Amino acid sequence: MKNEPRIDADEVLGGIVEWVSIESPSHDAKSVNKVVDHVEGQFKDLGLKLERIPGRDGFGDILEAKTPWGEGKGILVLAHLDTVHPLGMIEKELKVRREGDSIFGPGIYDMKAGGYIAYYALRHLIRQGKRTKLPVTFLFIPEEEVGSPTSRSRIEEAARGHKYALVMEPGRDGDKVVTSRKGVGRFTLSVKGRAAHAGVRHQDGRSAILEMARQIERIEGKTDYARGITCNVGLIRGGTGVNVTPSECVADVDLRVPSQQLAEEMTHWFLNLEPIGKDVELTVEGGMNRPPYQKDAGITALFEKAQAIYREIGKELHDVPLTGGGSDGNFTAALGIPTLDGLGADGKGAHAIDEQIYYSSLVPRTYLCTRLLETLE
Numbered sequence: 094m095k096n097e098p099r100i101d102a103d104e105v106l107g108g109i110v111e112w113v114s115i116e117s118p119s120h121d122a123k124s125v126n127k128v129v130d131h132v133e134g135q136f137k138d139l140g141l142k143l144e145r146i147p148g149r150d151g152f153g154d155i156l157e158a159k160t161p162w163g164e165g166k167g168i169l170v171l172a173h174l175d176t177v178h179p180l181g182m183i184e185k186e187l188k189v190r191r192e193g194d195s196i197f198g199p200g201i202y203d204m205k206a207g208g209y210i211a212y213y214a215l216r217h218l219i220r221q222g223k224r225t226k227l228p229v230t231f232l233f234i235p236e237e238e239v240g241s242p243t244s245r246s247r248i249e250e251a252a253r254g255h256k257y258a259l260v261m262e263p264g265r266d267g268d269k270v271v272t273s274r275k276g277v278g279r280f281t282l283s284v285k286g287r288a289a290h291a292g293v294r295h296q297d298g299r300s301a302i303l304e305m306a307r308q309i310e311r312i313e314g315k316t317d318y319a320r321g322i323t324c325n326v327g328l329i330r331g332g333t334g335v336n337v338t339p340s341e342c343v344a345d346v347d348l349r350v351p352s353q354q355l356a357e358e359m360t361h362w363f364l365n366l367e368p369i370g371k372d373v374e375l376t377v378e379g380g381m382n383r384p385p386y387q388k389d390a391g392i393t394a395l396f397e398k399a400q401a402i403y404r405e406i407g408k409e410l411h412d413v414p415l416t417g418g419g420s421d422g423n424f425t426a427a428l429g430i431p432t433l434d435g436l437g438a439d440g441k442g443a444h445a446i447d448e449q450i451y452y453s454s455l456v457p458r459t460y461l462c463t464r465l466l467e468t469l470e
């Protein structure tokens with residue numbers, strides 16, 4: 094048994110660091126494609142069937158890797174290769190470094206560690222001479238951090254052909270995974286008022302900013318923590334000069350809701366907003382961009398399988414209470430595919446300059462992913 098391959102934490106970390114060292118902000122297709130090239134080469138070496146779908150709208154390529162074995166509906170593994178961090182972070186605030194149990198780097202937690210863990214898990218099975226019972230498809234997404242606009246249809250198409258979805262997004266707070274997520278909506282409000290000289294003809298002006306301010310009060314007031322609804326006016330722009338009554342103002346709103354029913358209710362509410370002041374026009378555009386991911390019987394059963402696997406290494410797996418953060422898991426779960434998310438490395442600081450993973454989580458998380466791939470049927 095001496096030469097039996099084992100999951101080696103340093104080996105897993107080495108592979109993660111290689112991925113992290115290729116910086117890949119969502120809007121930089123060229124940089125994202127460099128990491129896609131690297132991952133493509135690794136899956137090619139494992140003998141997987143590859144398909145690379147050229148990027149569009151300024152985003153990188155989608156990479157699909159399928160096991161040559163297995164028939165029928167299998168396991169879809171989702172990971173994204175883009176990060177929120179601009180190029181150069183790796184030389185500044187987010188140098189790849191280790192401090193105790195923490196390893197820092199841009200996108201290391203969200204979610205290059207998770208993507209690499211999935212790759213390593215399959216490689217680990219192959220080098221033990223094992224195969225998964227079901228066919229496995231890995232889908233690497235180039236622009237998840239901006240809402241997967243160019244890959245959503247591909248994710249949904251792939252999900253329909255699979256029995257399970259495993260999403261390698263960051264793990265949570267020590268031995269926790271994700272079994273539900275809120276839906277995410279995006280709305281843009283545009284107000285048209287009337288410009289006038291703020292000193293000479295103030296009475297002729299109609300301030301688009303004032304109207305927007307009133308709308309914002311109304312929108313933020315729809316936040317209802319008890320029902321799990323949040324509305325955030327996160328961006329606003331308007332006006333042309335301090336001495337001109339502003340004729341235009343635009344604001345962008347982020348909506349989070351826990352259920353499909355509330356998604357519909359709130360979408361209807363937004364799209365039917367009326368102006369509050371006189372002589373101003375209001376238009377609202379937008380809708381849900383990620384449907385809610387609700388824990389159902391299929392998801393519960395899949396989570397219980399994961400718990401049983403974790404017990405093999407003497408650990409207890411939990412799921413987090415409904416999270417407000419969306420992922421590509423929202424798309425697969427909304428199609429009724431049992432989806433387990435948050436399977437990546439444990440850590441903290443997603444999207445922040447203290448982004449880090451915990452070394453101690455690498456072996457248990459890789460074990461969990463390996464055994465899910467091996468045993469799901």
Ligand SMILES: [Zn+2]
Binds near residue numbers: 204
């Ligand atoms: Zn992510």
